[in-house]
Amino acid sequence: MPENEFFAAMGDKIGKTIEKKLRYYFEVKNEDLHDVVNYIFNTMGCRLSTATATELYGGIEVLYHFSHDATGTYYCPRIIMKDKKKPQMKSITPIVRGAEWIEREMAEMFGIDFDGHPRKEPLLTRNNPTVEKLPLRLRRIS
Amino acid sequence: MGWYNKRLAKSIWVFHVSASPCNNCDIEILDLLTPRYDLERFGIKLVGSIRHADVLLVSGIFNQKVGPRVQQIYQQAPKPCFVVGIGTCPASGCCFKDSYNISKNIKDIIPINLYIPGCPPKPENMIAGIVKLVEVLNA
């Protein structure tokens, strides 16, 4: 079973895990993210579906969705950033090229600074004359 | 000008402006040109350059990025030039009216001469609308 191997290989790098039918949501620390993603993407051959950023009371969480196509299983590493003012985390674009756009979109929406992202510019609001140069999330405050 | 308007009514070249719609109106506009509806019967032709256009078919809710461009496009069209708003979006904003990224007042961006509501309007509906325009021109 790939998932058993995965959890065994990662060991204590995996935090709190929610397990549902064909879905694994687990917390990962920022410094372990690259190891985990590397294993999921390169060793297990998963495909990155997308990533979801959500603003919660306790901070901003980013949830990556990796699909293991052979079994139909989803692996969702979750990063939680406590600092809402200046959220910062590692970019996985150097490992997964396909993550470029989704990380740019999240950066634009939530002001998350993706460390090591090759192209840090807004995805949707380039050439947009009216949107302020702030993450869209901050517009609620003003 | 009566004689000229009759010529204009018989030869409407449309330019399709999609200002952040859900794509469905656009597809239905193209559908109008295809065998079942065949708008070329009325001399209507889809053109690629705004300089050749007589009628702008506008669909969508005009988000903040595309709004100024639509305005620019309208200014670049040679007059006389009419604007037809296709679908519910240019008329009322449809379900997107709560969004943060739409232009507040479409009227200020582009003067729409004719609305064809519907989500999306049926091709028959659009033909009826365009025939109305033709009738106005012919009157």
Added chain:
Amino acid sequence: MSMVNNIPVGPFHPLLEEAEYFNIVVDGETVVDIDMDIGWMHRGHEFISEQKSFTQSIYLVERICGICSTSHPIACVHAFEDVDNIEIPERAAYIRSLVGELERIHSHLLWFGLAGHFIGYDTVWMWAWKYREPILQMFEIISGNRNHYGMMRIGGVAKDVDPARIPEMMKILDMVDDKMNMIIKVAKDDPVLRSRLKGVGVLTHKDAVELCAVGPTARASGVNTDVRQDEPNDAYGWVKFDVPVLPNGDVYDKFVVRALEIIESTKICRQCLEKLATVKGPILNNVKHISAGEGLGRYEAPRGEVFHFIKTDGTNRPIRHKVRAPSFNNIPTYVASCKGIPLADALITLASVDPCYCCTERSLKVVDINRDPFQIDLLKLSREKTQQIRSKIHE
């Protein structure tokens, strides 16, 4: 030694039915690089959805895109159902798959037509769209609408299929099969068409995997990914079908993959219709409440995997509704597949992934702007405008 030039494509360009902007960097007419700028279609779907109840959300996601206007609802209801593991009735499953597959047929036919239009082959455009009309007719038979069918509900579907009209629909499917075989034959025989498509805009297997491409774009590059076989929900576990995968990754393969998929889809539709003639039962399980949790739904739309993620807190609104359409993953493959090919080829390559920008650019929450909706009396406005034209012309 020669100069590098920039060519803007868009926001309004005949190649793009939707407003979109590419800055194509060319040397002579050879593409060196493509810089994509999206966001012209950004309407803030995710934000709006978070203010709506679950049922309203389905109406909304249908309007993400007019072409895949049932894929998004299916993925969305899958996500809702995934939160509580809700089962749906068997008949409803068949209807869902039927509608989904019909949409694939109509979408691929639409793409054939547009692809023909883009390479200046208007006859193909007209023919493909002529054969697409009966499919839309089938939608009218099933749902009453040509587009935006409004069929999906949490726990089932909204409308039933009348068994008396099944033979009629079977006939249409036969016709589509027939024409698809013809189109494949044309693509194989016509030397001019082949020269225009073969070996153009190659997306290598490696690039397809690394860029996480999905759908026919990936399958034409030899990546065997299809939600219908990977996670067979609805009726896909019960029907037989193949997933065509081709190795070359050029436009020609994308063309053929889609043609083969249409034939597979008609197979599925037939099986569904046969079952619908026999399987009886309810079409909707009433779902009263969705508990707090996370749900993840996906569906193989015509362009690839549609992905919906729902986070709920026990109320009747999602606190986060994430939508990822297939084109969002496929559009970045342009750069990989367009480098070093002539401009004319690059443009058909852009079209070859069947991009759907409306899908790509929904997005996020935020902001409590003072709402100023277009509360205008439609009829009155229309009359006013017409009056304006009239007076303008009479003067």
Added chain:
Amino acid sequence: MNSPFILLFVAVPAIVALVNLFLPVLLRKLLNLLSSLFLLYSMIDVFFISKSAELLRGDFGAITIWGQEIFSVDQMSLFTLFFIQILAVIILIYSLKGVQADAQKSFYALFPLTIAACNGVILSDHAISFVVFWGLSGMTLFLFALLGRTKESPATAVKTILIMGGTDALLVMGLALMWVLQGQASWALSALNTPVTDGLSWLAFFLVLSAAFAKAGGFPLHTWLPDFSRDAQVESAALLPASLDKLLGIYLLARIVTTWFTISFILNLILMTLGAITVITAVMMAMNQHNGRRLLGYHAVSQVGYMILGIGSGNPVAFAGGLFHMINNTIYKSNLFLTLGSVEKQTGTNELDDLGGLARNMPITFIMALVGALSISGIPPFNGFFSKWMIYQGVLETAKTAAPGYQLWILVCLILAIFGSALTLASFMKFLHAIYLGKRPEKLKDIKETSANQWIATGALAVLCLIFGLAAVAVPLKIFIYPAMANAGLELPAFSGLYQPILLLALFLIIFALGMIIYVITKNVRPDEIYLGGMAPLEKFRIVGTAFYNEIRNMRGLKGVYDAADKQAFDAYAVGEKSSLALSRLFQKAHPGLLQLYVLFIVIGVVVFLIVL
């Protein structure tokens, strides 16, 4: 009989050149202008005012020294002389202002020297004086190249002088050979008449021919020309390779095929083939140039092909066409060089990549360049079309009488020539597009129209283009070329085709006026920004046009040829330099580029021949 009148054409410019060495720049200009105008007036007087009968008959002017007839004039030399004076005056008017400041002094001294040398070549009837003046004109070319200020100028100068000097030596050998073959009768050139029959006469023919080819820029001795065009000053590029050298080279060629040799049909075929090859190779190279001057340089080569084709065909219509094309080419080619020079002086560059959209800044220059470009591409009603049309007709006439195999051969040459003019059109569309059309780069926003003297000069050339195109039969053919041909003993041409330029222009203008009337009645004009699908017309959205023909360049089969050409594989000079290093080293040692040495070589050569024979 001595006639001081003829002597004027050599003596006056030579004296001016000498005097100019000691004068300030302003006086140099004045003196030059005066002398050139005087000479031009003398020629106009001969042709139009007093119609000096003796001169026109050709039995008037001859300068005899020591019993040897040095200078004499016949119809062909007379009209060539006339065009040398016309171009000299026009180019001088152009150079009155704007010549590179540091080269000005030498330029105004070299200019009359060049004129003197060229006039001398045309007037010479004595083999030795012919060779001396011929060599002198090559030498001025070398000096002009040295005046250039680009990095490659010295190398180009050496290349030019090597090719020129080498072919000069061949010319001397050829003349000597002819002298021997003719039984050592006389040194007078007009007395030469060698039937090309046996091996030695063939050799003599090709030896002399090579000199004509090198001077005019025929294939394969053309390679100095594009380099020279790029590296020399633009005035000298317009003066020598574009006009005077053409006149000299083709004049020599016409002499060769009419009087000096009696050639057979096979030689006609060879000449026509060489002509067609010159047309097509040079124009194919020109298409892909990125430097404006080099592009024009290659065209200066390709146009020679038409003249060789016409003159080599042996048909009177084509012969007349070839001579006419020679005149036309000098007019429009110097026009093109000069307009490019104006652009260069205003913008400071001649790299096509850096230019664009100048038609709005320099409308007059643009119109002149447009006329030149249309003429060179052979678009009716300009002059280039008329001469090409004559050449095609003549070639077809030649084909008509030939055997089927030869017919096909001639037709292929013709096709290449006609296609060459389409290619010419193509490369000039690129040239015009890159400089005058398309989007203008921001930095060229404030470019002003060029000074009056420059556009007067180019304007005069453009007007000549139109006049010679419309009234081709009435003016240039009847006045200059037919008499020359009659004088040379050729039959007068009869056109088999039909072309009425004035009628066509009149009818064209009627329709055009009708269209403009409709436009003026219906017009409703509004200025607006460029439409780019909603994007702002930024500066980066610009197509220069230099890469128009990348597809052709990269075509399978052609790519290799072009790549090789870029590495100078087809440059006889470069190949010679590379392949025979030892020889080349010797060669270069012998020709260190020193003028004195070079003159010495000529003198030694002549002396050696005199001793040997």
Added chain:
Amino acid sequence: MRPEYLFYLLVFPGLLFTGTLGLVVGCVDRKVSARFQFRVGPPFLQNFNDFFKLLGKETIITKEAVASLFISAPFIAFSMIVLVSAMIGTAMFFGVSFGGDVIVVMYLLMLYSVMVILGGACTGNVYSSIGAGREIKLLLADELAFILVLLVPIVKSGYVLSLDGILAAQQDGLFIGSASGIIAFIVGILCIQAKMTLTPFDIPEAETEIVDGPFMEYSGPPLAFWKLSHLMMWVTFPFLLILLFWGGFNLSGLGILWAILKYLLIVVVMIIIKNTNPRVRIDTALNFFWKYATPLALIALILAVLGA
């Protein structure tokens, strides 16, 4: 200049005749194309409406354009087409040549491309510039074959250059009846397909790629005249082919029917080619013409020289 030239030029077979016939044939083209695509197509006088409508629209001149060139380019091209049609038509209907011979016609036709390029490129629009580049490349592609095609009747008629002379030379046998004639005729149809920039060679004005290329910035009357001159080519080029290979028209009795049939045949063949092919790339077009059409035309020329 004789007064009847004005009649030839302005009424028949020049401006009025060619213009009207061109607009009508343009409708035939649209109608037949529509039938190909299971559509009804526009009304029969659609092109007239289009033309008059465009006359009443605004003329927009871009701020970067050279206004005089931009405006005069379509009118020059138009005048040129009228002139050429008058020359061809006069030779065909009256047996009178004026103005020029085959070579003149060939070079005048080049002027059309020149005007397209100058008019399009002076706007400073990037698409127009690309279109101009493609236009000239297409000219290069078809010109070589076109020259060969034109040489075949010249050779076959015994090196006669004038239009009426070539027509007269066909009294004892149509050129199309010989092997060389028929090959050259077929290549000729392909060439005029490219000269008229019809699909598959509508590369310079590819609407979905470069938005009508050089004509993109045109609007109002200048655009009307571009369209008109383009439609007039539907007359000029087929007439030229009929003149060179098919013995012109014999306008008496059944000859009229034959004339119409001949003309319609060429037009319909062109429409069929247009509707059954996708647009090719410019390098494909170059390859096609240089590597296939030109050798074929050369074979025709060889045959013609040999008398076949």
